[in-house]
Amino acid sequence: xxxxxxxxxxxxxxxxxxxxxxxxxxxxxxxxxxxxxxxxxxxxxxxxxxxxxxxxxxxxxxxxxxxxxxxxxxxxxxxxxxxxxxxxxxxxxxxxxxxxxxxxxxxxxxxxxxxxxxxxxxxxxxxxxxxxxxxxxxxxxxxxxxxxxxxxxxxxxxxxxxxxxxxxxxxxxxxxxxxxxxxxxxxxxxxxxxxxxxxxxxxxxxxxxxxxxxxxxxxxxxxxxxxxxxxxxxxxxxxxxxxxxxxxxxxxxxxxxxxxxxxxxxxxxxxxxxxxxxxxxxxxxxxxxxxxxxxxxxxxxxxxxxxxxxxxxxxxxxxxxxxxxxxxxxxxxxxxxxxxxxxxxxxxxxxxxxxxxxxxxxxxxxxxxxxxxxxxxxxxxxxxxxxxxxxxxxxxxxxxxxxxxxxxxxxxxxxxxxxxxxxxxxxxxxxxxxxxxxxxxxxxxxxxxxxxxxxxxxxxxxxxxxxxxxxxxxxxxxxxxxxxxxxxxxxxxxxxxxxxxxxxxxxxxxxxxxxxxxxxxxxxxxxxxxxxxxxxxxxxxxxxxxxxxxxxxxxxxxxxxxxxxxxxxxxxxxxxxxxxxxxxxxxxxxxxxxxxxxxxxxxxxxxxxxxxxxxxxxxxxxxxxxxxxxxxxxxxxxxxxxxxxxxxxxxxxxxxxxxxxxxxxxxxxxxxxxxxxxxxxxxxxxxxxxxxxxxxxxxxxxxxxxx
Amino acid sequence: xxxxxxxxxxxxxxxxxxxxxxxxxxxxxxxxxxxxxxxxxxxxxxxxxxxxxxxxxxxxxxxxxxxxxxxxxxxxxxxxxxxxxxxxxxxxxxxxxxxxxxxxxxxxxxxxxxxxxxxxxxxxxxxxxxxxxxxxxxxxxxxxxxxxxxxxxxxxxxxx
Numbered sequence: 001x002x003x004x005x006x007x008x009x010x011x012x013x014x015x016x017x018x019x020x021x022x023x024x025x026x027x028x029x030x031x032x033x034x035x036x037x038x039x040x041x042x043x044x045x046x047x048x049x050x051x052x053x054x055x056x057x058x059x060x061x062x063x064x065x066x067x068x069x070x071x072x073x074x075x076x077x078x079x080x081x082x083x084x085x086x087x088x089x090x091x092x093x094x095x096x097x098x099x100x101x102x103x104x105x106x107x108x109x110x111x112x113x114x115x116x117x118x119x120x121x122x123x124x125x126x127x128x129x130x131x132x133x134x135x136x137x138x139x140x141x142x143x144x145x146x147x148x149x150x151x152x153x154x155x156x157x158x159x160x161x162x163x164x165x166x167x168x169x170x171x172x173x174x175x176x177x178x179x180x181x182x183x184x185x186x187x188x189x190x191x192x193x194x195x196x197x198x199x200x201x202x203x204x205x206x207x208x209x210x211x212x213x214x215x216x217x218x219x220x221x222x223x224x225x226x227x228x229x230x231x232x233x234x235x236x237x238x239x240x241x242x243x244x245x246x247x248x249x250x251x252x253x254x255x256x257x258x259x260x261x262x263x264x265x266x267x268x269x270x271x272x273x274x275x276x277x278x279x280x281x282x283x284x285x286x287x288x289x290x291x292x293x294x295x296x297x298x299x300x301x302x303x304x305x306x307x308x309x310x311x312x313x314x315x316x317x318x319x320x321x322x323x324x325x326x327x328x329x330x331x332x333x334x335x336x337x338x339x340x341x342x343x344x345x346x347x348x349x350x351x352x353x354x355x356x357x358x359x360x361x362x363x364x365x366x367x368x369x370x371x372x373x374x375x376x377x378x379x380x381x382x383x384x385x386x387x388x389x390x391x392x393x394x395x396x397x398x399x400x401x402x403x404x405x406x407x408x409x410x411x412x413x414x415x416x417x418x419x420x421x422x423x424x425x426x427x428x429x430x431x432x433x434x435x436x437x438x439x440x441x442x443x444x445x446x447x448x449x450x451x452x453x454x455x456x457x458x459x460x461x462x463x464x465x466x467x468x469x470x471x472x473x474x475x476x477x478x479x480x481x482x483x484x485x486x487x488x489x490x491x492x493x494x495x496x497x498x499x500x501x502x503x504x505x506x507x508x509x510x511x512x513x514x515x516x517x518x519x520x521x522x523x524x525x526x527x528x529x530x531x532x533x534x535x536x537x538x539x540x541x542x543x544x545x546x547x548x549x550x551x552x553x554x555x556x557x558x559x560x561x562x563x564x565x566x567x568x569x570x571x572x573x574x575x576x577x578x579x580x581x582x583x584x585x586x587x588x589x590x591x592x593x594x595x596x597x598x599x600x601x602x603x604x605x606x607x608x609x610x611x612x613x614x615x616x617x618x619x620x621x622x623x624x625x626x627x628x629x630x631x632x633x634x635x636x637x638x639x640x641x642x643x644x645x646x647x648x649x650x651x652x653x654x655x656x657x658x659x660x661x662x663x664x665x666x667x668x669x670x671x672x673x674x675x676x677x678x679x680x681x682x683x684x685x686x687x688x689x690x691x692x693x694x695x696x697x698x699x700x701x702x703x704x705x706x707x
Numbered sequence: 708x709x710x711x712x713x714x715x716x717x718x719x720x721x722x723x724x725x726x727x728x729x730x731x732x733x734x735x736x737x738x739x740x741x742x743x744x745x746x747x748x749x750x751x752x753x754x755x756x757x758x759x760x761x762x763x764x765x766x767x768x769x770x771x772x773x774x775x776x777x778x779x780x781x782x783x784x785x786x787x788x789x790x791x792x793x794x795x796x797x798x799x800x801x802x803x804x805x806x807x808x809x810x811x812x813x814x815x816x817x818x819x820x821x822x823x824x825x826x827x828x829x830x831x832x833x834x835x836x837x838x839x840x841x842x843x844x845x846x847x848x849x850x851x852x853x854x855x856x857x858x859x860x861x862x863x864x865x866x867x
Contacts, residue, residue: 236733356844638750646850649845
């Protein structure tokens with residue numbers, strides 16, 4: 001963790017008032033407001049743990065509040081595995097300053113110096129005296145209505161009492177006993193809404209016969225705005241039935257404007273693109289050895305959260321209140337205000353927990369749907385829930401991509417030259433990143449709003465499509481080019497790990513191909529190309545835990561493979577070793593991961609994320625692909641989109657390397673790419689077959705065997 | 708056409724007025740305020756809405772109200788409360804067996820159905836019993852560990 005306090009952490013710098021972050025309550029609790037949201041990753045509990053640590057209070061005193069635009073700090077979006085890095089650092093500094101303010105107040109009260117004071121669970125003692133006072137007693141006189149200064153140093157790692165401990169999450173008991181999600185919110189006078197989406201992205205509504213729906217019991221209003229249609233009813237099942245009746249009354253004009261789902265690589269390679277050089281360094285001329293090339297592909301992938309998106313909206317007395325499980329509550333508020341030409345001051349957005357969020361899904365869109373429906377029944381809150389079919393057909397997918405890699409080896413088996421090119425859409429279409437409205441319903445208005453083009457973050461901030469496209473290895477010569485495809489026929493946006501999933505899959509598969517060509521063990525081959533000792537350490541730790549045997553060959557059906565990456569090249573270090581059994585399909589039997597994420601806040605929280613990320617990436621890698629015909633998304637239900645089940649989920653063992661003196665690094669996404677590569681490399685190790693197209697279905701394995 | 712239908716949910720008799728083909732999940736959630744039963748797919752494919760009806764593990768999104776009439780329905784709220792967790796729920800808390808937690812209650816219900824007919828299942832039997840429950844966060848192994856913990860502890864209690 002950083003010792004420097006000269007500069008405030010960026011999100012604290014943007015939200016300096018200390019009382020925005022923490023309120024000390026006279027009854028002995030502490031209200032804590034983070035700008036980061038719980039999306040199933042346990043982050044709110046990790047930030048609570050950091051707050052308790054710096055304040056020197058018991059974890060059980062903390063009351064975490066959901067993000068609320070009337071009061072919470074604005075920390076941007078909860079994404080990119082940045083929550084502990086950004087939100088945790090800001091909370092740490094804010095709480096250190098608040099603890100200092102309380103101690104200063106106590107010192108004044110007892111006319112003593114700070115050095116004489118100690119704190120335990122909010123009780124301040126004066127050394128060598130019987131004087132004590134509590135935070136709760138001091139609350140009225142400690143002035144927190146002031147800005148952070150950066151003049152107070154947070155704790156050193158050797159002072160930690162709570163950070164580094166496996167404390168239980170704050171939200172789990174409620175979730176497995178009853179109401180806990182946005183889906184479960186009930187407001188007085190609440191009505192239920194459903195949306196009738198067009199059958200395809202650019203379908204136009206020619207006519208609507210809503211007579212049958214209007215006559216149905218409980219129907220309160222039907223909303224039509226261009227090709228956007230919604231219905232509001234008193235009871236939820238009434239809204240569902242009315243939605244079905246409305247759908248039957250629609251006549252649409254559709255166009256066959258989608259590419260061939262089975263020829264996406266060819267489509268992407270043929271498109272106009274914005275080209276950018278990500279890395280360009282020329283090697284001193286070396287005697288050429290072997291040269292290899294290979295092409296890797298991934299399909300569109302769905303977030304496919306188990307709970308479809310849900311939102312509530314309520315227009316009353318000139319104010320619009322919205323509840324959403326969006327990752328970016330402030331940006332959602334601003335986007336709604338922008339489209340409807342409202343002042344953001346008249347819009348309140350609040351977070352409530354949704355089902356697992358693995359990137360930009362339907363959450364923001366559902367919120368705007370609820371806003372549009374609720375406008376028709378002012379004074380009544382409206383709850384909109386998407387149906388499963390809505391979520392599959394309309395969520396933005398993780399983009400299909402192609403990566404071509406070429407590499408040359410010296411006679412002693414070192415990489416001398418690396419050439420890599422990537423093709424695909426950029427990855428970020430979140431609301432608020434573009435002047436055009438980034439909320440689905442607006443594209444169906446008669447105004448003819450267009451979906452905004454996706455963007456990428458700069459590479460220095462982790463990028464998007466180009467995330468992890470530049471290898472972390474030290475090669476003498478290297479060129480990496482991103483061809484950001486402009487045409488976006490299928491709606492896409494961020495999915496966990498963004499471009500890093502395929503970029504690492506490609507780099508790490510190709511490293512194995514080069515290692516095989518050089519006749520060098522894959523672990524040894526990686527180590528000799530890495531200078532960073534932390535990178536080497538995770539590879540060694542994973543190999544030791546997995547029982548890696550150098551140069552061991554598989555037996556035709558069983559094999560082991562490794563994948564490594566440093567997420568975004570600036571984040572956590574991840575080495576994954578997969579053991580597979582190949583019969584009619586690939587089964588991942590066991591996965592070992594070694595992680596270095598700097599200072600560990602909650603080891604069990606990290607292991608939970610790592611286990612989950614590996615199982616999810618195994619599912620993507622073996623099974624998943626969004627399907628469409630030339631007009632419509634045809635993936636609509638779980639039958640169309642099988643995911644890994646309990647019998648198929650691999651066992652996962654995690655080795656954590658704690659570095660308490662280093663900055664904490666997020667762990668949500670780093671394992672996705674290494675897992676895909678480890679599986680492909682294990683298949684190669686098992687049977688000598690190289691699979692370069694995802695997902696690795698039985699058909700693809702058979703096809704690869706023929707090559 | 709609405710009808711008035713008698714239900715027994717978590718041991719309590721209820722009388723609800725709704726169309727008889729209303730999916731049971733909406734009655735449980737919106738009429739009886741039992742929000743622990745979660746809507747996932749509406750097609751009986753994901754298990755998030757599982758409940759026990761006369762001990763059978765069924766998808767409440769895919770079960771019409773009339774089919775539950777006169778039968779005993781058990782939801783997650785019928786197992787335990789935050790202050791008095793059922794041993795299965797306690798085992799899930801002890802293992803921190805959740806990420807987003809949306810699928811968990813359906814999984815606990817499936818586990819309850821399994822343990823009621825087989826109090827000491829092996830790991831493969833547990834996995835097979837959960838194969839109709841989907842989890843997207845990848846928490847599968849924690850769920851299995853939680854169920855194994857429950858089995859272990861139940862056995863320990865009997866031995867004592």
